[in-house]
Amino acid sequence: MAVDESRADPVEDKSWISVTINGSKQDYLVEQRLSLADFIRNQVGLKGTHLGCEHGSCGACTVIIDDRAVRSCLMFAVQSDGSSIETVEGLAIDGVLSPLQESFQANHALQCGFCTSGFLMSLVARLREGPIDTESEAREALSGNICRCTGYSGMVAAILEQSNSIQGIKENS
């Protein structure tokens, strides 16, 4: 992207936004061209959202905005004004892993862990829409994200284990 030298100082172009991040609402002064991912990582300081490709393909930067899984590398921070953002840091409560996170660990669904945050956020959003009952549904739910380490088998097993245990709880209650 070429810059217009007459407008020499791009940092002057800033706007106030008000966002709720993992349940906590705050106002931020952000550069207009700041990506949402860089905002979350560098301005809010939540480094669990990772950047793998910065062109919306790998899914590592996935966060949930108003209940929808979104690639934070493809949005500007200013576009999130007024929204509620959930990141991987919000999944465990008081250091206790969520059942999905526990299933990931039990099924060796992560190795280097760099892409894991994005997978978790995609799956959390997907599971809110309804259960994942079959392997093909699990694979469909995973297919928007890329992992180079695991071959996905552990993640498929984790999702199905998670879904079965939710079903079990529902049936027993």
Added chain:
Amino acid sequence: MSQISEIKENLTVTNIGRGMIRREDPRLLTGQGKFIDDLPFSDFYEAAILRSPHAHARVVSIDTERALKLSGVIAIYTAADLEPIMKDLPPKVSHPKLNYQIRLPMVKEYANYVGEPIAVVVAENRYIAEDALDLIEIEYETLPAVASTHAALRKGGPKVHIGSESNVAVHIIQKAGDPEAALKTAPHVIRETFKITRGGGHSIEGRGVAARFDPITQQLTVWDNTQAPHYVRQMLATIYGMTEDEIRLIAPQDIGGGFGPKAQFYGEEVVIPWIVMQMKHPVKWVEDRWENFISATMERSQTHRVEVGFDEDGHLLVLKDVFEHDQGAYCVGLQVPTITMSTLPGPYVIPNIHSELISCYTNIVPTSSLRGAGRPQAVTVMERMMDRIAEHLGMEPAEIRRRNLIQPDQFPYAVGLLFRDGSPLTYDSGNYPALLEGAVDRIDIVKFRRDQAEARSQGRFLGLGLSMYVEGTGIGPYEGARVRLTNSGKILVTLAASPQGQGYETVYAQVAADAIGVDIDLVEVRHGDTSSIPYGQGTFASRVTATAGPAVWEASELLKSDLLAVAASLLKCDVSSLALSGNSVFIESEPERRVLLYDIALVSNVGRHGMSVPRDLPIAIERTAYFKPVQAVYSSGISAVIVEVDPETGKIEILKSLLGHDCGNVLNPMIVEGQILGGHAHGIGNAIYEEARYSEDGQPQAVSYLDYALPTAIEVPTPELFHVFSPSPLNPLGVKGAGEGGTIPVPGAVANAVEDALRPFGSRICELPLTPERVLRAIYDHD
């Protein structure tokens, strides 16, 4: 899950062999990982790099004036500003006959591939740094580019390096027996040409380097998500003219995948810390995906012309393979093609072998090791030929393999060639028939052939492919581990090698806890900091389990003898009466007489200032061991794949995938299986999807995941796994490497399966990956 077979006589194994869940996971699952770009470098300037847009060009002039005026730009460096470090980056593995072309950290005059670094902008942040890249004006004189080995070998064609007489980097021939004579007398000889194209490592985290110089201690601290921290430190020390102790190289606790490209050494790693010392201000550079596509090393591109001779019964008599290897613009190392040379014979008895490498320079980003490192190519070639022999003789592919396998009583088995580590290619142990029969039993080939015939009658095309391999792992020169009793009574294991997802913090706690006999919760593992252990090599070539594993074991055994000696002194008893358990040492016959590890630390580590200690009391309870393997240890495996090919679309569906694997004793079966599963996915990518294409003038055609197809969960089936355990006699744990075995056989198995499926069409599968276009050409576009 898997179980340990026989790990070591007289060893009580508590933790080794258990699929323990990983200690690393909670932080990674909660977004608390410490990847390089997650570290609090908030006061660091950020760098962006201008890269050559041309595959071959002379840089006539560089004008940075406009860029420097941009607000927020701190400095711009080109080769002219970096004269003291414009030094050669030597290859990892060389050869006396190498036609060596100097590789500099940045372009000085000639850019030899798209992506080669030309200028570094340092700015207040990456956004501004990238703005400034567009304001740098460079005049290029473009030159003819060489974009394939075929073009490189063309008589009178352009040269990759101006002034060189040949594009051949090295020409090496290895022979066993008398292959020429055997080819003349063999009852049957068949020939084929196979081509495998380029692919990348594609760790989801790119490369990254950050550095800070402390003017008070005169120490340079470098954070680098490398697979080989001590190697990088040594390279920097050599180039900068510093001692190794003046440079602290930290590979961050978490690294987002390695797969080989992060084990290489790059110009950016030289330039960024040097700039930091010049500017007296910390700087970081984190590669973006586009940069990764055009500047991280790649692999795989080779063209093989192979001949095999065999008798009426299908016994192999001779193998002759002449192959072109695409070295890229510079020789980063010859490990990949030399591994290809020695991987060809695989698990088979072949009395006469001719393996010939013609490695060529091209105007493309250099190649170097990438998960599998030259082996997937060799295995594809050999296994395709095994299937062709079976076809020629009208035999089952499993039967032709069965007749040629090295038998379990033939170990150690000398192939007659040299391996990449310089030692004779001598397999230490294995059970190849068990792998083959394990796969054959699980596939039920008789039933499959019935299904295949029935499917064909319905116009559906199923195919079965087998592929076997032997993989040299655990190579030298050495790896180190330091084991220490901390002053708080815990055990700290420090590894020289750093992981990129392989779970070292868990696995090596298992090893140390068992070797010492303490509660595993008392054991902590750290890694990746050269200031914590002086020497090391790094994580590559599936080497760490079989080198760092024994090092941890040996250091822990030494530490245990120290702990027992201190306890014997304190309890006034003989060492032989003592046992270790939990957090204490006690007299076996009087368990109430015990000393805590904490007490041992107080006496032997903390001490009482100025007071003498008994002569027989070990002090400073810390032991370091370096394990030096005598040679590689050889893992092995088999892949069996059943596919259905759609002749309308060229789509390949994998109906079943099976992997048999033998890496000797298994320290943590969950982690080993994870390695195999991940490798399998990479193999599927190489077989069907991944291709780094280049135009004839060397322009990369796949520079995003929109045009480079990395497999997702839809494309990768979960394979069925089975294990065979052939412990290595060459290290005390009986272990071998497991990081690449899932990848190596899969492309060959898929290629065999597709040709088997398409046999009614007479299709010849000779080129990977098997994109729909290639499959359709194989069906409809042949003689």
